[in-house]
Amino acid sequence: MSERIIEFRDALCEAMSEEMRDDQKVFLLGEEVAQYNGAYKISKGMLDEFGPRRVIDTPISESGFSGMAIGAAMRGLRPIVEFMSWSFSLVAADPILNNAAKMLYMSGGQFGCPIVFRGNDGAGGQLGSTHSWCVESLYANVPGLKMAIPYDAYDAKGMLKTAIRDDNPVFFLESERLLSTTGHVPQEDYTVPFGQAFVRRQGTDCTLISFGRPLHFCFEAAEELAKEGIDCEIIDGRTIRPLDIDTMVKSVKKTNACVVVDQSWSFASIGSEVASQIHRYCFDDLDNFVHRVHSDDVPTPYASNLEQAYLPNTRKICEAVRSATYNT
Amino acid sequence: MPIEITMPRLSDTMEEGTLLHWHKQVGDVVSSGDVLADIETDKATMELQSFDDGIFSEILVQEGEKVEVGKVIALLSEEVESSDSQASPPNSSSPSQQEEHTGMTISPVARRLADEYGVDIRTIQGSGPSGRVIKRDILQVVDTTKETSAAAATTKPAELLQPIVSEPEVVATSQPIVPVGDWRENRSEPLSNMRQVIAKRLVESKQTIPHYQVTMSFDMDPLLDMRKTLNKQLAPSGVKLSVNDFLVRCCALAMSEHPAFNASFGGDCIYYHGPVNVGIAIALPEEKGGGLVVGSIRDADQKSLRAISQESARLGNKARDKGLSVEEMSDTTFTISNLGMFGVEHFTAIINPPNSAILAVGAAVEKPVVRDGELVVGHELSATLSLDHRVIDGAMAARYLKTLKDLIENPAALLV
Numbered sequence: 001m002s003e004r005i006i007e008f009r010d011a012l013c014e015a016m017s018e019e020m021r022d023d024q025k026v027f028l029l030g031e032e033v034a035q036y037n038g039a040y041k042i043s044k045g046m047l048d049e050f051g052p053r054r055v056i057d058t059p060i061s062e063s064g065f066s067g068m069a070i071g072a073a074m075r076g077l078r079p080i081v082e083f084m085s086w087s088f089s090l091v092a093a094d095p096i097l098n099n100a101a102k103m104l105y106m107s108g109g110q111f112g113c114p115i116v117f118r119g120n121d122g123a124g125g126q127l128g129s130t131h132s133w134c135v136e137s138l139y140a141n142v143p144g145l146k147m148a149i150p151y152d153a154y155d156a157k158g159m160l161k162t163a164i165r166d167d168n169p170v171f172f173l174e175s176e177r178l179l180s181t182t183g184h185v186p187q188e189d190y191t192v193p194f195g196q197a198f199v200r201r202q203g204t205d206c207t208l209i210s211f212g213r214p215l216h217f218c219f220e221a222a223e224e225l226a227k228e229g230i231d232c233e234i235i236d237g238r239t240i241r242p243l244d245i246d247t248m249v250k251s252v253k254k255t256n257a258c259v260v261v262d263q264s265w266s267f268a269s270i271g272s273e274v275a276s277q278i279h280r281y282c283f284d285d286l287d288n289f290v291h292r293v294h295s296d297d298v299p300t301p302y303a304s305n306l307e308q309a310y311l312p313n314t315r316k317i318c319e320a321v322r323s324a325t326y327n328t
Numbered sequence: 329m330p331i332e333i334t335m336p337r338l339s340d341t342m343e344e345g346t347l348l349h350w351h352k353q354v355g356d357v358v359s360s361g362d363v364l365a366d367i368e369t370d371k372a373t374m375e376l377q378s379f380d381d382g383i384f385s386e387i388l389v390q391e392g393e394k395v396e397v398g399k400v401i402a403l404l405s406e407e408v409e410s411s412d413s414q415a416s417p418p419n420s421s422s423p424s425q426q427e428e429h430t431g432m433t434i435s436p437v438a439r440r441l442a443d444e445y446g447v448d449i450r451t452i453q454g455s456g457p458s459g460r461v462i463k464r465d466i467l468q469v470v471d472t473t474k475e476t477s478a479a480a481a482t483t484k485p486a487e488l489l490q491p492i493v494s495e496p497e498v499v500a501t502s503q504p505i506v507p508v509g510d511w512r513e514n515r516s517e518p519l520s521n522m523r524q525v526i527a528k529r530l531v532e533s534k535q536t537i538p539h540y541q542v543t544m545s546f547d548m549d550p551l552l553d554m555r556k557t558l559n560k561q562l563a564p565s566g567v568k569l570s571v572n573d574f575l576v577r578c579c580a581l582a583m584s585e586h587p588a589f590n591a592s593f594g595g596d597c598i599y600y601h602g603p604v605n606v607g608i609a610i611a612l613p614e615e616k617g618g619g620l621v622v623g624s625i626r627d628a629d630q631k632s633l634r635a636i637s638q639e640s641a642r643l644g645n646k647a648r649d650k651g652l653s654v655e656e657m658s659d660t661t662f663t664i665s666n667l668g669m670f671g672v673e674h675f676t677a678i679i680n681p682p683n684s685a686i687l688a689v690g691a692a693v694e695k696p697v698v699r700d701g702e703l704v705v706g707h708e709l710s711a712t713l714s715l716d717h718r719v720i721d722g723a724m725a726a727r728y729l730k731t732l733k734d735l736i737e738n739p740a741a742l743l744v
Contacts, residue, residue, distance in 0.1 A: 256437045256463055287435045287463040288456075326456055326464065 004187055009042045009179040011153040012118075015160035016043070016080060018189070020050055023078065026164055029056040029065055030082030030119075039084045040120065040179055062092035066117070070100050073115040074107075078164060083119030086173060087133040100169040101144035116163045118172035121149070122213055122263050123307055125177065129299035132307075136211070137264035139171055140240045140273075146194060147171045147240040149212035153183035155238060158192030165191070175213040195242035199251065203233035206321050207251040209274055210261035211237045214293075214312045218261055221317035230325055240270055248274065249281045256287040257324045261312050266294040291320040331380050331404040333364065335389075337397045339654040341525060342369045346394045347401060352384040358404055365401075370525040371621055373651045382406050393450060394521070434461040441466045445473075522612075522619040533681050537593075538717040541676050544729040548692040548707040551739045562634070571709075572608065572666045573637040575689060577742050578735040579662060580604045580628035586728045590661045592682035593718045599682075604629040607660030607680060608640055610647045621647050622680055624660045633742060664689060674710045684719040685728075688712045709736075 006014075020026045027050075028043060034057040037044040047055045058065040062083065069079035083089045089096060096117060103113040123132040140147050146168050150156040156174070163170035200215065201222055208218045215236055222232040233251050237244065252258045258278050262271035275290040293312040301307050322328050335345050346368040352358060358378050365376045385405040389395050434442070434449055438461050442449045447469050454461035519527065551574055559568055583590040583604045592599045606628040612619050623643030625636060646652055663680040668691035677688040690710045697706035711732075715725050735741055 284436045284440045287437045326462055 003184045005182050006153055006185050007179065008150075008153045008156050008174075008181050008183070009040060011157035011183075011185050012042050012160055012174070013044060013046065014185070015157045015164070017046060017049065019161055019164040020046075020054060023164075025076065026078045026080065027054040027056065027072075028080045028082065029058050029069060031058055031060055031084050033057060033082050038082070040176065042179070043082070062088050063095060066092040067095040067099070069115055070095055070103070070113060073100070073113045073169075074103060074111040078114045078116075080116045080118065080164065083117060085124070085127075085131055085133070086119050086121040086135045087127075087131045089117065089119070089135065090133070096169070096171075097139065097142050097145075101142050103144075104168070105144060112167050113169045114167045116160070116166075116170045116172055118160070118163075118174060120176040120179075121173035122175050122177075123295075123300050123311060124175075126302055126304055126307060127300075128302045132300035134264045134295065135171075136173060136240055137262075137269040140270060141268075145169045145171055145241065147173065148194060148238065149173045149240065150192075150238070151178070151200075151212055151215045151236050152181065153185050155192050155198075155236075157185050158190050159194070159238065161189075162191045162194055166194070173212060177213050178216075192238070194239045195244050197238055197244035197247040198236045199233065199247065200236045201232065201234035203231040203255065205231045205255055206233070206257040206259060206325050207248065207255045208232050208234045208259050208261060208317070208321070209237060209248050209278075210234070211240060211270065212263070214261045214263050217312060217314045217317055220314040221321065224314065224318055225321055228322075228327065230321060230327060232321060237274075243274070243277075245274075245277050245281065248278060252278055252282045253285045256285055257321075258282070258286070259291045259293060259317065259320045259324050261293045261317055261320075263295055263312055265297050266292060267297070269294060288324050288326065291324040293317050293320045330385060331382055331406070332400045333376075333378070333402040333404060335367070335395050335397050335399050335401050336376060338367060338369045338374045339371070339658075341371075341529070342397060344394055344396045344521075345369050346521060347389050347391055348373060349391055350387060350402075354384055354387060356384040358382055358384050368521060368651075369654070370521050371651070371657060372653050374653065378404070380404055396453060432461065433458060435463065438463050438466050441470075445470045520617050520619065522617070522621075526619060529681065530678050533679050537679050537681070539679060539714050540717055540722070541712050541714050542722065542725040542729060543674065543710060543712040544733060545708050545710045546733055546736045547697070548709045548736070551736055552692065552707055554739045558633070567634055567637060569633055569637050570640070571668065571692060572664065572689070573633055573640055574736070574739065574742065575664060575666070575687070575711075576606050576608065576625060576628055576636050576640065577631075577633055578732055579664060579687060580606050580631075581735055581742070582728055582731040583662065584629060585731050586724065588720050588724055589685050589728055591684050591719055592661075593684065593716055598719055601661045603627055603659070603661070605660050605662075607663035607683070608643065609663060609665040609677075609680075610644050613648055616648075621652055621657055622660055622663055623647060623652055624657055626659070663687070668692065668709070674712060676712050677714050679714050679716055684716040685725075686714050688714065 016028060028046065032039045033043045034047040034052060034055045043055060066081055069081045072079050100113045100115055103111050122134045136147060146166060148159050148163055148170060150159045160172060163172050210218050215234065218234050222234060225232055233255055235248055235251055260271040260274045262269055264270055266272065271292040271294055275292055278290050293316045295312055296310045301310055338345065348366040348368050350365050351363050359381050360378055362378045363375045364378050367374050367376050382404040386403040389401040395401060435456065441463060445466065447466055449461055452461050452465050452469060453459065455465050456462040555569055555571065555574065587600050590601050590604055603626060605624050605626045607622040607624055610621050610623050612621065625639050628636060643652065643656060660680065661683060663683050663686040665677045665686060666689040667675060668689055671691050673690045673693060675688050675690065677686045679686050688711065692707045692709040694705055695708045696703055697708065699706065713725055713729065
C-alpha cells in the first residue's frame with residue numbers, strides 16, 4: 001500500500017466531504033466557509049460539490065449561527081459549525097455550553113445534540129491576546145460535551161469522522177500552526193475512536209503527556225534530552241473528554257516520572273487535571289511530583305519573540321523533564 | 329525559630345555517628361552545657377553538649393540510628409515558643425511513627441522499591457532535593473548488593489568442597505564430625521563503625537605507604553630480672569610493670585636519638601614532631617564487637633616506667649570498658665603492637681598513619697643461647713619494625729633497633 005501524503009487541512013476537508021456524501025443530514029456552516037473556501041481553505045471546493053444549502057456562509061454572529069445549528073441538531077440534523085477561531089466562540093458561550101452540552105440532560109432525553117464545533121485553537125502566530133485563546137481548560141470543565149485535539153493529518157481525518165458520527169456535541173480543536181503539516185492518510189474509510197491515547201514515542205525515563213500542537217515541542221525536547229541520556233516517552237492524549245488515563249498511567253508506572261505539557265494557562269487546567277489523576281493512580285510509582293509545562297500566566301503577547309517565550313516551548317519542557325528526573 | 333542541633337564532627341576521621349542515647353526528652357528545659365546525648369563516633373563514645381538554652385522540642389534521630397555529620401538530629405525551640413508546645417502537647421506517638429514522618433523524605437516509588445527489594449532506607453543518603461531518597465538511590469543499593477552476592481556466590485566454600493563430598497564412599501560413611509549449627513550458614517553482617525574505620529584506614533595505609541620490615545632479636549634476661557625485682561618492690565603500692573611498659577619507655581627514649589622515627593611524611597616535606605607520644609594497640613573484647621584502638625601515651629620519653637604503666641593500664645581498661653575519647657587516641661607519633669601475651673613469636677604490623685613506624689612485638693621465649701662461650705637457656709624476644717620508606721631508610725631502621733637493643737639489654741638506663 002503506497003503512502004498518500006496530504007496536508008492536515010485537506011484531511012479535515014476529506015472527512016467532512018465524505019461524511020456529507022454518506023449522510024444527507026450533515027452540513028457545514030460558518031464565516032467564509034462557502035464562497036471564500038474557508039478562511040484557512042479547509043472547506044475548499046465544498047460549496048461547489050454540496051451547494052449553498054449544505055455549505056452555508058453565516059454573518060459574523062457566532063452566538064446566532066451556533067444557536068441556529070443547535071436547533072437544527074435538536075431536530076435531527078448533524079451540523080458542523082466552523083469557528084474561524086475558537087477565540088470567537090466566547091461570544092457563543094451560552095448556546096454552546098448552556099444549550100448544546102446540557103440539551104440531552106435538560107430535555108430529559110428527548111433532544112440530543114449531535115453537533116461538531118470546530119476551528120483553530122491556541123496561538124496562531126502574532127494574533128494578539130484576544131485571538132489566541134486556548135479554550136480547552138475553560139470548556140472541558142463542562143459535563144455533556146466531548147473534546148478532541150488531533151495532532152497529525154491521519155488523526156485529523158479519523159477523529160473528525162468520529163466526531164461527526166457522534167451523537168453528542170463534540171468540541172474539535174485544530175491548530176492553525178498544524179494545518180500545513182503533512183502526513184499519510186489512507187484512501188479507504190477509517191475512523192480514530194475517542195478515548196484512546198497514542199504513544200507517539202517509546203521511552204523509559206519520563207512520560208510526556210500532551211495534546212495537539214505542544215506535542216511538536218515535546219518531540220523537539222525529547223531529541224535534545226536524548227543527547228543527555230534522558231529517554232522520553234511521548235503520549236498524545238488525542239481526546240480530553242473522554243480522557244484515556246489508563247494509557248497514561250501505564251506509561252508512568254514504567255517511567256516513574258511525568259511531565260504534562262498543556263498550552264492552557266496552568267491554573268485549573270487540563271494539565272492540573274491530568275496531573276491530579278496521575279498522582280492518584282500512580283501514587284506509589286512516582287519518583288517525583290508530576291511536573292507541568294503551560295503557557296505563561298499572562299495574556300498572549302503579540303511580539304513574536306515574546307509569544308515564543310510564552311508558549312510551552314522546548315526549553316521549558318527540557319527543564320521540567322530534567323527536574324522531574326533529578327537530572328538538574 | 330527553632331535551633332537546629334546537628335550531628336557534630338567529634339574527630340578528624342568521623343563521617344557519621346550513631347546516636348546511642350538521648351539524655352533529654354521532648355519538653356525538657358535545656359541549658360547551655362547540658363548533656364543532650366551520647367554519640368558513638370568511629371572509635372569512641374562522646375557526650376553531645378548543648379550550646380544553647382531552650383526547650384527540647386523535637387527528636388529527629390532515634391536511638392541506635394546512624395547519621396551523617398551535619399545532619400539535624402534534634403530541634404531546640406526558644407523558650408518564648410514553649411507556650412505553643414503546650415497548645416499542642418509533646419509528640420507522644422511511637423518512635424516508629426516519628427521515624428516515618430520526620431527527618432527523611434522518600435519518593436513513593438523509592439519507598440515501594442525499597443519494600444520490594446528489602447532495602448533498609450535508613451542507611452541511604454538520598455540524592456534528591458533536601459536529601460530525598462529517590463528511585464536511583466534504591467536501585468544503586470540493589471545493584472551493589474547483587475554484585476556482592478554474585479561475587480560471594482562464586483567463591484562459596486560449599487562449592488569448593490563439592491567434588492570431595494560427591495565421592496560415594498565419603499558420602500556413605502561420613503557422619504558430621506561437628507553438629508551443623510547456625511555458624512556454618514553463609515551470612516553477612518554489616519560493618520560496625522569501628523570496623524569501617526579500620527578497613528578504610530588500613531587499606532589506605534597499606535596501599536599508599538611503601539612498607540618494609542626489619543626484625544631484630546633481643547636478649548631479655550637482664551630486663552626480665554630487673555622487672556622481677558621492681559615488681560616485688562612495687563607490689564605494696566599496687567604497681568605491676570609489664571614487659572610492654574618497658575618497651576614503651578625504650579622506644580620513646582630511642583626516639584630522641586632517631587627523630588626520623590618521631591616523624592610523618594608530609595607529601596613535599598617530613599614533619600618532625602616535638603612530643604613523643606607512643607601509641608599502644610589495644611584489642612577490644614570480641615563479645616563487645618571486637619576491633620582495636622590505639623591509646624596514646626603522651627610524652628612517653630618524659631614519663632617514668634611507673635607513670636607509663638599506670639597510664640597504659642588506665643587506657644587499656646577504659647578502652648575495653650566504655651571506650652576511649654578522641655583525646656586519648658590522637659596525636660600518636662609511633663605505635664607498638666604486642667601479641668607476646670598470646671605466645672606469638674613473630675609478626676608484622678601495618679603502619680598506623682600518620683606514624684612512620686610500628687613495632688610488632690612477639691613473646692619473650694626460652695631459647696638455647698651462647699653466653700660467655702657456654703650454651704645456656706635464655707629468654708629471647710623478636711620484634712619487627714614496619715617502616716615508611718619515604719621517611720626511614722633501612723640503615724636508619726637498623727640503627728634504631730641497635731639503640732633499642734642497647735636499652736633493652738642494659739635496662740638500668742631506663743631508670744634514670
